[in-house]
Amino acid sequence: MENKIHKTFKLQGKSFSKVGDLIDFSxxxxxxxxxxxxxxxxxxxxxxxxxxxxTGVPKIIQLQKxxxxxxxxATGDFFExxxxxxxxxxxxxxxxxxxxxxxxxLTLGWHLDVVDPTxxxxxxxxxxxxxxxxxxxxxxxxxxxxxxxKKIIIGGGVVSSELWAKIQDIKTEIFATYGMTETVTxxxxxxxxxxxxxxxxxxxxxxxxxxxxxxxxxxxxxxxHYKTLPNIKISTDNRGCLVINAPKIANExxxxxxxxxxxxxxxxxxxxxxxxxxxxxGIKLIPEKIExxxxxxxxxxxxxxxxxxxxxxxxxxxxxxxxNNNLVLNEVSNLKSLTKFEKPREIYFLPKFMDTPTQKINxxxxxxMIKSID
Numbered sequence: 001m002e003n004k005i006h007k008t009f010k011l012q013g014k015s016f017s018k019v020g021d022l023i024d025f026s027x028x029x030x031x032x033x034x035x036x037x038x039x040x041x042x043x044x045x046x047x048x049x050x051x052x053x054x055t056g057v058p059k060i061i062q063l064q065k066x067x068x069x070x071x072x073x074a075t076g077d078f079f080e081x082x083x084x085x086x087x088x089x090x091x092x093x094x095x096x097x098x099x100x101x102x103x104x105x106l107t108l109g110w111h112l113d114v115v116d117p118t119x120x121x122x123x124x125x126x127x128x129x130x131x132x133x134x135x136x137x138x139x140x141x142x143x144x145x146x147x148x149x150k151k152i153i154i155g156g157g158v159v160s161s162e163l164w165a166k167i168q169d170i171k172t173e174i175f176a177t178y179g180m181t182e183t184v185t186x187x188x189x190x191x192x193x194x195x196x197x198x199x200x201x202x203x204x205x206x207x208x209x210x211x212x213x214x215x216x217x218x219x220x221x222x223x224x225h226y227k228t229l230p231n232i233k234i235s236t237d238n239r240g241c242l243v244i245n246a247p248k249i250a251n252e253x254x255x256x257x258x259x260x261x262x263x264x265x266x267x268x269x270x271x272x273x274x275x276x277x278x279x280x281x282g283i284k285l286i287p288e289k290i291e292x293x294x295x296x297x298x299x300x301x302x303x304x305x306x307x308x309x310x311x312x313x314x315x316x317x318x319x320x321x322x323x324n325n326n327l328v329l330n331e332v333s334n335l336k337s338l339t340k341f342e343k344p345r346e347i348y349f350l351p352k353f354m355d356t357p358t359q360k361i362n363x364x365x366x367x368x369m370i371k372s373i374d
Contacts, residue, residue, distance in 0.1 A: 003041055006107060007109065008083040008084050008110075009105055009106055009109050009111075009112075010110075010112065011029075012029070012113060023041065032094050033102070036102065044065075046063060047063055047065065048062055049096055049181055051180070063181070063184060064251070067184055067250060068100065068103050068184050068249075071100065071184040071249050072100065073107065074230060074231070074249075075104060075229075076107075076108045079131065081151075082108060082109070083108060083109035083110070084109065084111060085108065085111065085131055086110070086111050086113075086128070087105060087110045087111070087112050087113070087129060087130060088112075088114075088121070088132040089102065089112055089132075090117055090118075090122075091133060091134070092117045096184070097133055097185055113125075113127065113129070119137055119138060120138070120141045120142050121134070122142045122145035122146070123142070125148065126148075127148070128149070129148060129150070131150065131152075131153075132151075134152055134154055135157055136157045136158070136163055137157070139159075139163065139167070143170070146172045147171060147172060149172055150173065151172070152172055153174075153175050154175065154176050155176075155179070155185070155186065156360060157359075158288065158291070159192060161292070161296055162299055164193075171194070172193075172194075173191075173194050174192045174193050175190060175191055176190040177189055177190075178226050178270060182254050183249060184249045184250075188226035188227060188229065188232070189229070225268060225269050226268050226269070226270060228268075231247070231248050232266075233246070234265070234266070236260060237255055239259070240274075241255065241256055241258055241274050242268065243256070257275050258274070259286065270288075271286055272287060272288030276305075278305070278316055279306070279313055279314055280309075280341065281312040283341045285342060287303065287304045287305065290304050290316075290338070291304055293335065293338055296335070296337070297328070297331040297332065298320060298328060298331075298332075300321050300322040302319060303366075304317065304344060305317055305367055307346070316345055318344035318346070318347045318348070319348045319370065321353045323349060325349070329347060332344065332347065350370070354369065
């Protein structure tokens, strides 16, 4: 297939009639962008990318360029973002999310600006944009500037109840995404703010979060399930994990390690990771469900995990980024939404977590820090 530059595409305000000129210009922005565009416009019908591990051990796979273009068109149709859309790329082009922002712009004819993938990408710009993609850290660090973007999708991490509460009064439309490298980024979208009522029409969304954090976060947000994009079929396997059939963006049916609850043929609720399940004395615990409850009372970054226990096999522990806090200790022990099995047996405080290259918490390496302290 021949990849072309859409006639209305612009990069940093510049138009390009020749691929070579675009590739040369991209080198003035970053080596990573130049490298990707060289691969995008070569004679191969695929690009090579590294998976994140959503379907197993991270590995190098080939993504069909045709599938990436189909994904770009699906996003454009879903959000009604067509030619001359003003978009901001503030994520690394080393990863699929950044690559796909470029592909969308090239395919749909967007006017794309690029800034460094910092924690506060909107801080030094006065321009307004129609669309951008960010990780939760960037959204949280850009709250005073989010009004500069009309629509934002969040990927690369779970949106905490604290962040959810902060974005309720922001006019920017904000969406959580579900996807992975194998599905060419997102295949499903969940609305996070700017809705008058929940999708089940039973729970009224408050216009303003109470006391900074809405303690009905789990109940309210769960009513807004992930909705799949067109031409996506979903089911579950015998583990309860999501299975994705998306012939326009993937050659094979994709079996994930994500535990879900199917709501309908096109909607699902994400529960957690199958490979994160903690077996404590025969009781299976899903960390993400416990973390959702704990996010009501813990503002710092944190996670729960299973650590070896000679009697239980694994014991549930809570790891919090920051200094020892007796208030957290008391609130966790008194949190009524936690069952007796979901209450951590140990709580550890660490000054700084280890992060992955995509700024997610590296749970394995962070837990090693605890073991080295012990």
